[in-house]
Amino acid sequence: MTAFHLATLLRHHHRPSREDMEGELAALHRAQAVIEFDLQGHVLMANANFLALMGYGLDEIQGLHHRLFVDPITRESAEYQAFWEKLGAGEYDSGRYKRITREGREVWLQASYNPVLDRHGQPVKVVKYATDITQQQRRSADVEGQVAAISKVQAIIEFTLDGTILRANDLFLSAMGYREEEIVGRHHSMFVRPEDSQSSAYREFWRRLGAGSHETGQYLRVGKNGSEVWIEASYNAILDPDGQPFKVVKFATDITRRVMAADTLRTTVRDLNQNAEEARRVHALAQEASGVAERGGVSVAGVVQTMNTLSDSSRRIADIIGVMDGVAFQTNILALNAAVEAARAGQEGRGFAVVASQVRELAQHSAAAAREIRALIQDSVGQIQDGAQRAQEAGATMREVTESSRRVTEIVGAVVASSLAQSQALNAVTEDLTRASR
Numbered sequence: 545m546t547a548f549h550l551a552t553l554l555r556h557h558h559r560p561s562r563e564d565m566e567g568e569l570a571a572l573h574r575a576q577a578v579i580e581f582d583l584q585g586h587v588l589m590a591n592a593n594f595l596a597l598m599g600y601g602l603d604e605i606q607g608l609h610h611r612l613f614v615d616p617i618t619r620e621s622a623e624y625q626a627f628w629e630k631l632g633a634g635e636y637d638s639g640r641y642k643r644i645t646r647e648g649r650e651v652w653l654q655a656s657y658n659p660v661l662d663r664h665g666q667p668v669k670v671v672k673y674a675t676d677i678t679q680q681q682r683r684s685a686d687v688e689g690q691v692a693a694i695s696k697v698q699a700i701i702e703f704t705l706d707g708t709i710l711r712a713n714d715l716f717l718s719a720m721g722y723r724e725e726e727i728v729g730r731h732h733s734m735f736v737r738p739e740d741s742q743s744s745a746y747r748e749f750w751r752r753l754g755a756g757s758h759e760t761g762q763y764l765r766v767g768k769n770g771s772e773v774w775i776e777a778s779y780n781a782i783l784d785p786d787g788q789p790f791k792v793v794k795f796a797t798d799i800t801r802r803v804m805a806a807d808t809l810r811t812t813v814r815d816l817n818q819n820a821e822e823a824r825r826v827h828a829l830a831q832e833a834s835g836v837a838e839r840g841g842v843s844v845a846g847v848v849q850t851m852n853t854l855s856d857s858s859r860r861i862a863d864i865i866g867v868m869d870g871v872a873f874q875t876n877i878l879a880l881n882a883a884v885e886a887a888r889a890g891q892e893g894r895g896f897a898v899v900a901s902q903v904r905e906l907a908q909h910s911a912a913a914a915r916e917i918r919a920l921i922q923d924s925v926g927q928i929q930d931g932a933q934r935a936q937e938a939g940a941t942m943r944e945v946t947e948s949s950r951r952v953t954e955i956v957g958a959v960v961a962s963s964l965a966q967s968q969a970l971n972a973v974t975e976d977l978t979r980a981s982r
Contacts, residue, residue: 585610599646634667652681721768
């Protein structure tokens with residue numbers, strides 16, 4: 545029997561037997577801390593349970609005021625004065641009270657202050673029945689503190705088992721863009737896309753929660769203005785003392801920025817992979833162009849060598865023609881001398897004169913031809929030398945082109961290697977981010 549029940553019995557029950565009252569009082573004194581006060585709050589008596597709980601002996605507290613057990617702030621308050629005025633007037637009071645022991649330690653009591661009435665219905669004293677709930681209060685304060693701490697960093701919303709909204713904290717309301725009065729009493733589906741809320745999977749989701757299950761994951765939700773909100777959340781069925789679910793509490797973290805960042809990073813990685821692939825193709829083309837340039841350089845070098853050889857040959861031919869021209873000139877001189885000698889010989893030298901004349905004519909023709917050939921050869925030598933010079937310039941240009949092509953190939957290769965390294969690094973970051981967001 546609780547103190548409240550006993551007080552009710554004393555006030556309203558039919559007159560019990562003396563033995564019954566004494567037995568019930570003895571039971572209460574064994575189970576609870578009991579202390580009696582006069583109507584002004586002075587201690588009249590206290591049982592062993594109360595004295596042990598508060599650390600006093602009876603002689604240390606008898607005649608002293610109840611404020612001995614109250615902290616200074618409370619004892620000076622208007623509420624404390626009104627408390628004793630109410631009790632002195634015969635009114636009942638019960639609840640949880642913080643009290644101070646002899647050592648200054650805080651204890652919490654679940655207590656009732658019960659005015660005892662005389663046969664005329666007038667209060668004569670106050671009896672307090674108390675139970676030490678300090679450990680329970682600490683556990684309750686610990687739980688409340690944890691919930692308050694969680695509420696500071698996580699969005700929290702509560703539902704009935706069918707998904708009707710009961711309440712939500714400020715972080716949840718801020719994330720979704722609503723005021724609490726706009727959502728209380730409405731269904732969770734207001735935060736879900738229509739195609740999702742009408743699906744069998746969504747109905748099964750709430751069926752499992754209503755059966756006491758819990759759900760965790762990343763969810764796409766819809767804010768007040770239709771904005772997409774990504775949350776990482778757990779839906780937790782809360783059980784009553786009999787182990788039956790009676791509501792659902794959701795703890796959530798807004799990860800919209802993280803999801804958007806991951807999407808942006810994935811897009812960047814995809815673009816970078818495409819760029820790396822394009823760079824590989826450019827590198828292959830650069831290598832091919834470099835090969836063509838090198839082969840062109842080899843061909844031009846061959847042309848330069850050929851032109852140099854032709855130039856040398858032309859010069860030698862010109863020299864030979866010069867020799868031939870000299871031979872023709874000498875032949876002409878000899879023919880002229882032979883004609884002179886034939887003329888001196890008279891009739892005997894006439895036939896030789898004819899031959900000498902023909903040789904001279906042939907020598908003159910040979911000299912003319914040699915001069916014409918030498919002129920042509922000299923002109924050819926000039927053209928060949930000009931061609932050789934141009935070929936040498938082309939060779940130098942091709943060597944520069946080849947060197948530039950090689951350097952471009954090396955640079956493109958370095959760009960490809962860098963792009964691949966960046967792509968691999970970003971792929972690794974994306975994978976890590978994806979795993980971390982699960």
